[in-house]
Structures are given as C-alpha cells and as structure tokens.
Amino acid sequence: MTNKSQSKTAARSKRHNRLRHKVSGTATRPRLAVFKSNQSVYAQLIDDEAGKTIAASDSRKEKGVRLESAKVVGTAIAKKAADLKITEVVFDRGGFRYMGVVAALADGAREGGLKF
Numbered sequence: 568m569t570n571k572s573q574s575k576t577a578a579r580s581k582r583h584n585r586l587r588h589k590v591s592g593t594a595t596r597p598r599l600a601v602f603k604s605n606q607s608v609y610a611q612l613i614d615d616e617a618g619k620t621i622a623a624s625d626s627r628k629e630k631g632v633r634l635e636s637a638k639v640v641g642t643a644i645a646k647k648a649a650d651l652k653i654t655e656v657v658f659d660r661g662g663f664r665y666m667g668v669v670a671a672l673a674d675g676a677r678e679g680g681l682k683f
Contacts, residue, residue, distance in 0.1 A: 583662030590659050591615045599644065599656040599676065599683075603668050608637045610644045610672060612656065622647040637668040638675035645679020658683045 592598030597612040612621040624643040629636035648656065656676075663669050677683070 579662040581662075586659065586662060590657050592657055592659075595653075596655045596657060597621050597648075597653060598659045599681070600659045601661050601663065601669055601672055603637075603661075603663060608633065608640050608668055608672060610640050610676075612644065612648055612651075612653065621651060621653070633668055634671045637671040638678075641672040641675020641677075642679040645676045645681045649680055654680065655682045 590598060592613050592615045594614045594616065597614050600611045600613055602609040607626045609623070609625040611623045613619070614621055622644060624640050624647065626633070626636035626640050629639055648654070658673060660669050665673070673683070
C-alpha cells in the first residue's frame with residue numbers, strides 16, 4: 568500500500584510526462600521548466616534538441632515569503648535569458664497547477680521581458 572505523498576508524486580509525474588509530449592524547447596525558444604519543493608522554487612531554460620540547460624535560477628538564497636521569492640526567481644531567469652538574447656520561451660509548469668508559486672514565477676518572468 569502506498570502512502571499519500573508517493574501517490575501525489577506519481578500523479579504529478581504522470582501530469583508532467585503528459586505535458587512534456589506537447590512542450591519542447593529549442594535553442595531559439597527554450598523550455599522554461601519550473602520545479603517547486605516545500606522550501607524552494609527552481610527555474611531552468613532548457614534546449615531539448617541539444618539536451619542542455621542554458622540558464623538556471625533558484626530561490627535557495629532568498630529570504631521571505633515563497634511567492635515573493637518565486638517572483639524574484641522569474642525576473643532573474645528573464646535577466647539571464649536577456650543576456651543570452653532570448654526573448655521567447657515555452658512554459659513548462661512541471662505538472663504543478665498554474666497558481667500560487669508557479670504563477671508568481673511566470674509573472675516575474677513576463678515582467679522581466681520573456682514572452683510565452
């Protein structure tokens with residue numbers, strides 16, 4: 568018998584796999600992948616054709632509310648993308664609901680200049 572956290576993780580993994588069949592990143596339009604743990608939020612720009620991470624940002628060093636730190640991570644990843652002359656991305660919510668921390672990160676990335 569599985570416990571509740573294992574079944575929640577398995578369900579998120581299924582959602583993410585289903586989403587990944589539709590979403591893929593290229594060098595010109597990378598995938599903005601989001602992962603959230605209980606403490607932190609992570610974002611990566613990924614070129615799926617080459618199998619490489621182009622840029623990454625996380626909230627491990629941020630202090631304060633998770634929503635605010637997620638927005639900071641979004642603007643940080645947008646700044647790194649701008650330095651690499653990337654303006655458009657494909658958003659990959661990682662099987663998480665588009666609300667709360669995930670939405671705050673997306674809003675921060677949009678404010679930083681990224682287009683989804």
